[in-house]
Amino acid sequence: MGRQDEVRARSDFSEVDFKMKRLLLATDGSVPAIMATKYAIALAKVFNASLKIIFVDTSEDEHDYSRNIVMLDTPKEMRQSTAGVSIAKIYADKNKVNYNIEVVKGNVAKAIIKAAANYEADLIIIGNTGRTGLKRLALGSVSEAVVKDSAIPVLVIKGS
Template sequence: MVSGLAEQLLRGYQLEVASISINRIILAVDGSAPAVEATKYAVALARCHGAKITAVFVDSDGEEAVVPEDQWEFLAKKSKRIRYGLAGLELVQRYGKAYCLDVKQLLLRGNPVKQIVDTAEKEEADLIVVGDTGLTGIKRIALGSVAEAVVEASEIPVLVVKGR
């Protein structure tokens, strides 16, 4: 019976070898437990596919901007949220060094969803990886508000990783 349904679904399609190419991963971090779990998935996928990772922390305070790295420490002294975000970026960097991965770090300002999706487009990413809830969002039953909005706004696949 199920095979009949499968036949209907596949009618007119040739079965091909299932394969995907992941060359660039955008990883959204904020220092939360779900973001740490998302980091592990992004690193594992990057290792399997030989992909590059662009790790992004978005500070929702302020107008849309890329924050130069020489300002990160100054901002961290003023904001606990930024300290957590920078810790998330540092974790990705450490994984990158441990596994010889190409990791780029960005501290951005503005709307987190817009910045994550725009960065994926600019970097020509193949995948976005996010944790299901973060430090700044109100927890929802299924997904964090940022993760849910990224899934809706993105034109590329999004992997949402549940925290432990």
């Protein structure tokens, strides 16, 4: 290897820009999401970073009556979503982490990636929640979709 190649090989691994000042947590209140919440808050604390907590509301617009009826029939889903954000808020307060909460709408993975880009997040933290059964077979999980399309590093936490 010539001198030039050596220099080039070294510059491939140039100094690391380890900036962890803005973390984004996506939570839906599921068990993996709550695990991810704890990691996110612990990391925000240790990095002295700000935390954006988002919940993606996947409900359709208000004129979709059939969807509204379904939602009335499944209040548990609603409770879980709200719980996810509330739990994150409680932990963030207790651990004195600087945070803000946002509810965004749309396709879950796309909304997470968009929110992270808008926030200029250095890291996305998510639980490997998501679709189950046939839907998962066809579409993959939310975390897989985020990992596939995100330019920002993604930390995926399993709920066990």
